[in-house]
Amino acid sequence: MGQKINPLGFRLGTTQGHHSIWFTQPKNYSEDLQEDQKIRNCIKNYVQKNMRISSGVEGIAHIEIKKKIDLIQIIIYMGFPKLLIEGRPRGIEELEMNVQKELNCINKKLNIAVARITKPYGHPNILAEFIAGQLKNRVSFRKAMKKAIELTKQADIKGIQIQIAGRIDGKEIARVEWIREGRVPLQTIRAQIDYCPYTVRTIYGVLGIKIWIFVGKD
Numbered sequence: 001m002g003q004k005i006n007p008l009g010f011r012l013g014t015t016q017g018h019h020s021i022w023f024t025q026p027k028n029y030s031e032d033l034q035e036d037q038k039i040r041n042c043i044k045n046y047v048q049k050n051m052r053i054s055s056g057v058e059g060i061a062h063i064e065i066k067k068k069i070d071l072i073q074i075i076i077y078m079g080f081p082k083l084l085i086e087g088r089p090r091g092i093e094e095l096e097m098n099v100q101k102e103l104n105c106i107n108k109k110l111n112i113a114v115a116r117i118t119k120p121y122g123h124p125n126i127l128a129e130f131i132a133g134q135l136k137n138r139v140s141f142r143k144a145m146k147k148a149i150e151l152t153k154q155a156d157i158k159g160i161q162i163q164i165a166g167r168i169d170g171k172e173i174a175r176v177e178w179i180r181e182g183r184v185p186l187q188t189i190r191a192q193i194d195y196c197p198y199t200v201r202t203i204y205g206v207l208g209i210k211i212w213i214f215v216g217k218d
Contacts, residue, residue, distance in 0.1 A: 008194075010189065011191075011192075015190065015193075019064050019065065020065045021064075021067070022066065022068075032067070035103060038103060039074060043099065046098055047060065059079040060077070061117050061120070062077050062123075063075070063076055063077070064077065070108055071108060072105075072108055072111070074111065074112045075113050078117065079121070080120065121152055122155025122213065122215070124195060127151065128196050129198070130147075131145065131148050131209055135164075135200055135207060141164050141168050152213070157214060157215055158182050159183040159184045160180065160181055160212065161184045162178060162210070162211050163177070163209070163210040164207060165177075166207035170203075182214065185214065190217050192216050193213065193215070195211070196210070196211050197210050
């Protein structure tokens with residue numbers, strides 16, 4: 001079963017929680033769900049366009065959204081929050097204005113906060129962005145995966161598994177390559193496993209990256 005479903009949804013209520021917290025009427029559910037996607041896309045596009053990212057890593061681990069009757073509270077968990085702060089003293093205010101304009105909501109207040117992650121390379125989203133940047137620069141996939149595993153050693157994790165699928169290195173036939181170090185117990189519900197699927201577009205086509213990180217047990 002650990003290979004058949006999303007590892008995060010498999011552990012909801014035990015080691016994982018929802019990244020969107022709100023209640024709504026069934027008839028309004030699809031609209032609120034699309035609103036969450038607009039918020040996340042707007043924040044990611046803002047970081048990509050306005051921040052100077054030399055390593056190809058945006059540093060966004062995940063975005064948590066909490067909705068109340070007249071307030072939308074957004075917490076951006078970042079490994080490198082300086083990307084939003086340094087050189088742009090009004091970066092957060094400008095981001096709030098962009099999100100407010102995208103949502104076109106007048107009756108709700110918007111509050112955006114940034115939380116720093118102490119060990120950024122222990123989170124699969126940030127690690128996937130690093131690998132994607134390496135693949136775009138035509139670095140060998142084996143070298144990129146080994147470098148990613150070296151970075152996770154600083155985060156003190158129990159195990160990691162990385163999978164890359166597609167036309168790797170521009171080969172004619174698509175294939176799947178993976179590497180694992182340590183333990184990754186996918187069928188253990190009490191195991192704290194962070195998971196991230198990531199899509200990267202290269203000159204040879206689209207590659208899919210999947211990362212499983214085993215943090216520990218409850």
